Amino acid sequence: MRQTRHAYPEQSETDAAPLRDLPLRAFHWLSVVAVAVAAMTGFLAPPWWQPVHVIAGYVLACLLAFRILWGVFGSRFSQFQSFSLSISGTIRYLRDIAAGHNPTFDGHNPAGTWMIFILLALLAALVASGLLLLGGQEKLGPLAAAVAYQTARRFRDIHEIAAWALLGVVTLHLLGVAFDTLVQKHPALTAMVTGTKPGWKPPSPAANRAWTRRGMVLAGLSSLVLIGIGTGLSSLPAKGYAPIHYPDVYKTECADCHSIYHPSLRTAGAWRKMMSQLSDHYGEDASLPDADNQAITDFLTANNAEAFDTEASWRIGRQDTPSLRMTDTGYWKRRHRKIENTAFNDPAVGSKANCAACHQDAATGLFADGKIHLPERNRK
């Protein structure tokens, strides 16, 4: 039988390099936590968990930046240089395993190496598409000033597909580790926890401490740079959105009876039509003196949906309905389909027209996921 151990050039005699240095292990387990939080909040949690999802994404961005630096400046088995992505080597390895052989590696086996690259690439794709979505769709985060809604929209599917792909690859990763640990009896999990394995000649404690120090400095610096750039970019005015000032006549004449509607929620044509039929305003007489009507119409048309690039202005504002009601748009219905009618009749809400009962930022026109507070939740 062939000595599999000599068939692989990646193998070497053990030397005094850390098998899994502490910064690498910290990166691995922090990524596990961040991915778990991002997956739970992304797949399962209601929309108002979005800020937590975003924080998990920011953490992953910092972790990824560190991992890339560590792939260059880290210890031997953390360096990308030590990774072999040779196709023929991988096929040979898989064939050996299928034949019942048990090759061993100091670093990663070829399948594990591929796994690392695919996981890192998917995480990078998720962070990038997430930032684009956050900026263009939610008008939040470092890319809010640069990304238009219609640009961001194209990344929604990418973000979702990458998320499902990550779920699949993480499953493969766990199966691979289980196979390696339980069938092949390799201490893969032990190595990622303790940093070494039986029979490994570890570096001196001083050398280990030096790697840890270097990792902390690199992680700290790269995170600070990212946080600094991110905070700076986030403070720029968002693309296609600026806060508006509501004239007093609008506040009293319209918002004495109903929630104050941001003018970006209807088109100029819809506003004009609505303002011309106020004597029968959804079953009530809301007619106004001509001067007030004109002032309000001017305000609404000047700030109509076309003047904004927000999600609400695109999905609700630009969608004209025969009734002129926002609640008759397809998007409004889809987003509120899980909410029982009884919730709208709740004394704290009153009607579907009362946006501000749940959307704390309704008056801004942004309708951020994180600003949704259902009254039922608050009552407990």
Added chain:
Amino acid sequence: MKRHERMSLKTVPLIVALACAALVPPSLAADPRQQIIAGYEATAKAAKPGFNGFSSERGEAFFRAAPGTGKPETPSCTTCHTADPRAAGKTRAGKAIAPMAVSIQADRYLDAAKVEKWYRRNCRSVLGRECTAIEKGDFLTFMINR
């Protein structure tokens, strides 16, 4: 000399009168609610020579009535204001309406234009027409007494 004396005799009472006017507290000068009611009273007298004052009872009956001549969504004042003038109401769109009774809501009916605005809108919604001065005065009297 003589000319000068005559002038001072004329100006003194004027100065006294102006000083007195300035000293009168504004609250005594005019009660805005009574001014609004006085306005409706003048219109009512002009329209109906036999008119002899507003009635809180008529105002209450008017408040609770369901005339059936307005829009189907708003059959009565009580649709939005509830049957208890001391309780908060709610618009059909879900916004809270402060209680109508002055005993609970002290800032009610102080602005004539605002009172007229809501009479115009709400009378058209509930009655299908503008309210008469008598109806407005009766209603206000009822709410002020509550």
